[in-house]
Amino acid sequence: MALTHPARTPHVPGLISQPHFALPAVTAAADPSPLKAALDAVWHALQTYGEHYPELLAEIRCLCAEQPGS
Structure with a gap:
């Protein structure tokens, strides 16, 4: 199990x-709106x-740059 310090979020102190x-992120990806699902994930x-x-x-930037038509 990996533990890390979260980004500066007020509701998550210490290691996670x-x-x-x-x-x-997994449940957010199931949103019916593809854009909302991607952004939330x-x-x-x-x-x-x-x-x-x-x-x-x-x-993410690297993967998006490799997409055809970009």
Whole structure:
């Protein structure tokens, strides 16, 4: 189980369990609106990454740049 410091969120002090903190990203991805699902999933994933969120954003940017038609 990985523990990390969350990004500066007022309601999550101290270390968190990343697998447990990531669960809202999974449920957010099931939203019927594709845009809302994507944005909510990324938001929850960023919260899960905590202080390492820039690494996740860089990976997302890289994956989006590789998409055909971009």
